[in-house]
Amino acid sequence: MWVLRGLRDGVLTTKWPARPDEYAASTRGPATVLGGPDVLTSGQPAVAGLCPAGAISVDQRGQARVDQGRCILCGRCVQLRPDVFGWSSGPGGATLTRAGLVVPPEENPQSLAAVAAALRARTRALRRSVHLRHVDAGSDGSEEWEILALLNPVYDIHRLGMFFTASPRHADVLLVTGAGAHGMAGPLRETYEAMPDPKVVVAVGSDAVGGGLISPSYATSGGVGDLVPVEVWLPGSPPSPFAIMSALLLALGRLPAAPGSQAAAGPSQAPAGKRTAGGRR
């Protein structure tokens, strides 16, 4: 009997973000630069040529930067130059500006806070009944698995008041995956335009953020940023379900500041107000 089978292993669902989750804390995010803003990048192998996806840059002062939006998590920099690069971990990594994905940051935190406040004001009306629509714009197929995982009993995003909908007319949030295949530019645009305001677009995965390893290509746009107005940028290849969940909460201004989480450290991710996200609805 399936009914009894459903009771066999008790409650499997995570309590994150209301409570910390051990697995969420251990999931791997994009590569990051270790040791503050002034890491020396001399030594071998040379830092500049390490990244196959072109995510690493070195400025005139010798400061290494990782554009996490281009990072495909291959781990080469971490393996070959563990003195300069490390993994970020924990559910996070999403930002509200494309430039905000560059670590260490170059952007003025003040402007980020303004972006966050504007988005929060717009999405406040959505409260705890948020409908999600996904469009694949040339993904490799793994991002779809990770988005679908949000419906399994471990993540169960229904508890956060989020639901997938078939019709863009009912959708509040658009999750876009893939490097922006030219073939999907039209259908993606039509889906976006069919959605009522207020609406938020989340670019899910490094391919969607910056084209990843797929670009440059005659058939893709190098990310979906040129095709629809993206407001939340989530790197990862693919991003873990926890990272996708946190990007959704960030889009809705419901992400609590979690200690130890990379992305939540910035001023942009301050909690929306007294009501923090959790099991309550």
Next chain:
Amino acid sequence: MTAAAEYELAGSVTSLRDRVTGHIEAGGRLADLFGTVHEAGLLITAQLAGPDGITTVDVILPAGQASYPAVTPVAGSAFWYEREIHDMFGVVPEGHPRLEPLLRPASGPGLPLPGGDGAPGRIDPDPRLLPSHAVGPGLFTIPHGPVRSGVTESIEYLVETPGEDIAHLNMRLFYKHRGIEARYAGMRPADAVLLAERTEGVASVAHAIAFCQAVEQISGTPVPWRAALIRTLHAELERLACHLDVVVRLADGAGLAVATARFGWHKEQVLRLTGQICGSRFGRGVVTPGGVTAAPQLDPAGILAALRQLERQLSADLKLLMGTASFLDRLRRTGPFPPARAAEHGALGPVGRASGIVDDARQSRPYAAYGSLRTTVSSRDEGDALARLEVRVDEIAGAFHLLRQAADELSEADSGPLHADRTGADFTGADFTGADFTGADGRAVSWAEAPQGEVLYDVRIESGRITRCRSRSASFHNLVLMHEVFAGDILTDFPFIEASFGLSVAGAAR
């Protein structure tokens, strides 16, 4: 491993048709057919698979000549392959029954040239053109996609129907064509393996293995035993995850809420175990030309313990599922694919094995550590959605068996090397970023049995850089068969048939 593969330039393009038909009549199958830009014109390559391995036939379509006699009229399995050649190079296979755009609309400026050095123009398909195949009173076309309900990959199914029966189904893949094969040109092998992993994201490990084996063959690099075991370990974990994904989609289609949740949980556990072992939930960044990048972060005893628990929970649920009559009734005689057609087409993977084909590259053409492990091949003759599920259920048990063997062997090979030490070349120990393949030159064909079926790579390298990499996934080879499995089935059977094929659009459209 591809010792049986022979390369020859069979000269005239007119001989291609005879070679392919002769091979199929002798019981072989057409495994791939594709073009490459060559100084003398267009090189058309056919990969012919038989019991002795894979034979490569290269013919030249001289420069300036824009057509050749099509293979499709005599070998139906070439149907999509020749459409792809037409899309990519503008060459017309004369006598082809239906040269509609498949991967790329043939109009527009600048044709892409995989393997060539010209910069292809961008493509902008016109989705408003609806080709129709079946004609008759009351027939209409439902364009299903590319944005479909649920979280799915983008593909357009053009369902031609009088209302309920599915008279004909047409597929258009070009929406998410990413131009992967052209992207390979100029890459170093150690970078290109990362692209291979992203060709068909849910079968990353199989693609990486097939690609790396080709590079290793070209450069004469032996893979250490321990690395072969780690590759096998990840390939089988990937098989578990993919097969469980099919079970989830079938259970979801049948409205079994508890089963959907249970198998979704099992799948999540497989992905977590994979992540625990290597850091990536999809086994990415493990396989690299010459071996693997790192040792498992979980010791063999830990892997075995996790597998034991997972298998206990999973097999109980599978047993219950395969005894749920209301579920099995939806699958029985749904989407039948006759064994005779499977043999003719050379259907791959679980789709082929559910229609009487007893072939699994892990057993018939072993690679990685499979030659030394006990591998079983499961097959059925019914050819319906249920048979395809039964084959996968058998393969889940087989994967656990292989995983246990691989983990046992790993505990014995615990201190062996992980990566070939190409002493003599400028190999620098931990730095396997391509310096060790700078001298590689040549061409090789290699394969791996992905959860969807055989993936086939044809890799050409000059001075350590890729000049052409053909990646044919089982998804591309098998997806065309969706055309013909709707005999007597209606619209509500569609999700079951699609799920039972278990293919990846990314792998097919590339």
